[in-house]
Amino acid sequence: MSSLPTPGTYVVDAVHSNVGFSVRHLVAAKVRGNFTEFEGTIEIGENAEASSVNAVVQAASITTNNEMRDGHLKSPDFLDLENHPTLTLTSTKITPKGGDRYTLTADLTLRGVTKSVDFDLTYNGTGANMQGGTVVGFEASTEIDRRDFAVAFEGALEDGSLVVGHKVKLELEIEAHK
Numbered sequence: 001m002s003s004l005p006t007p008g009t010y011v012v013d014a015v016h017s018n019v020g021f022s023v024r025h026l027v028a029a030k031v032r033g034n035f036t037e038f039e040g041t042i043e044i045g046e047n048a049e050a051s052s053v054n055a056v057v058q059a060a061s062i063t064t065n066n067e068m069r070d071g072h073l074k075s076p077d078f079l080d081l082e083n084h085p086t087l088t089l090t091s092t093k094i095t096p097k098g099g100d101r102y103t104l105t106a107d108l109t110l111r112g113v114t115k116s117v118d119f120d121l122t123y124n125g126t127g128a129n130m131q132g133g134t135v136v137g138f139e140a141s142t143e144i145d146r147r148d149f150a151v152a153f154e155g156a157l158e159d160g161s162l163v164v165g166h167k168v169k170l171e172l173e174i175e176a177h178k
Contacts, residue, residue, distance in 0.1 A: 003099070003100055003123060004044055004047070004048060004051070004123065005044050005123070005126050005134075005136040005178075006044065006126070006134070006178070007044045007045055007046055008043075008044055008178050009041055009042070009043055009044075009178070010041065010042040010043075010044065010136055010176035010177060010178050011039075011040075011041055011042075011176055011177055012038070012039060012040035012041065012042070012055065012174055012175075012176045013135070013175045013176060013177055014036075014037070014038055014039065016175040017038075017172075017173060017174045017175050017176075018034055018171070018172070018173040019034055019035045019038050019057055019170075019172055020032065020033065020034040020035075020170070020171045020172075020173070021033055021034070021168055021169060021170050021171065022168070022169045022171070023146075023164055023165050023167070023168045023169070024164070024165030024167070025164060025165070031064055031069070031164075032064070033062060033063055033064035033065075033070075033073075034062075034063060035057045035058065035059075035061045035062055035063075035087075036061040036063060037057070037058035037060070037061035038055060038056065038057040038058065038061070039055065039056055040053065040054055040055030040056065040089075040174075040176075041053075041054050041055075041176075042136070042138075042174075042176050044136075048094040048095065048096045048102055049093070049094060049095075051091075051094050052091045052094070053089065053090075053091040053094075053104065053106065054088075054089070054090050054091070055088065055089045056086050056087075056088050057086060057087040057088070057089075058085065058086060059074065059079045059081045059084060059085055059086060059087060060074065060081055060085065062074065062079065077151075078151055079110075079111065079151075080111055083111075083112070084110070084111045084112050087108070087109060087110050088107075088108070088109040089106050089107070089108050089109075090106060090107045090109075091104055091105065091106045091107075092105050092106060092107055092116065093105040094121070100122055100123040100124070100125075101120070101121070101122055101123075102121040102122075102123070103118050103119070103120065103121065104118070104119040104120075104121040104140055105117070105118050105119075106119065108144070108149075110149040110150075110151070111149050111150045111151060112150070113148070113149045113150050115144075115148055115149065117142050117144060118142060119140040119141060119142045119170075119172070120140065120141050120142065121138060121139070121140045122138065122139045122140070123136070123137075123138055124136075124137035124138060124139060125137055129177060133177050133178060134177065134178040135175055135176065135177045135178075136175070136176050136177075136178075137173075137174065137175050137176075138172070138173075138174045138176075139171075139172065139173050139174070140171075140172040140174070141169065141170060141171045141172070142169075142170050143167050143168065143169050143170070144167070144168050144170065145166050145167060145168075146164075146166055146167075146168050147166055
């Protein structure tokens with residue numbers, strides 16, 4: 001039996017949430033980063049199928065704690081911030097997998113390209129915030145191929161190793177309040 005929060009509209013609390021990613025760098029390591037400016041709403045229905053998620057991420061808020069790399073990620077080689085200032089996620093289907101686990105199918109738009117992506121979604125539970133309001137927690141993750149979203153930077157070393165891997169893991173840790 002799947003569980004859900006009480007039906008209603010929940011607003012993402014960006015201060016207590018994280019929109020993160022990781023990608024291979026020079027084969028041996030991973031670069032991790034996140035976006036610091038985003039907003040979203042979660043509509044909880046009477047069942048998972050009647051629920052939905054909508055989110056907008058400001059591309060300019062990307063950070064990997066390296067100013068030079070962040071500047072490159074904002075360039076036309078990657079996010080092309082000037083032409084595509086936002087990334088969006090709009091759910092198309094939420095499917096129970098049992099217990100507190102779901103598959104969140106969503107249209108992800110990056111660099112003006114929209115693709116359907118499946119996230120592994122976990123409902124972490126419901127609690128009360130400091131003001132006595134209701135908060136809910138979710139985690140979601142998926143892996144995308146950046147080339148599917150027209151992020152085609154192909155820097156390579158002399159031995160042919162990619163500077164930046166093709167696969168990008170997206171990790172969402174979301175707290176939302178009713």
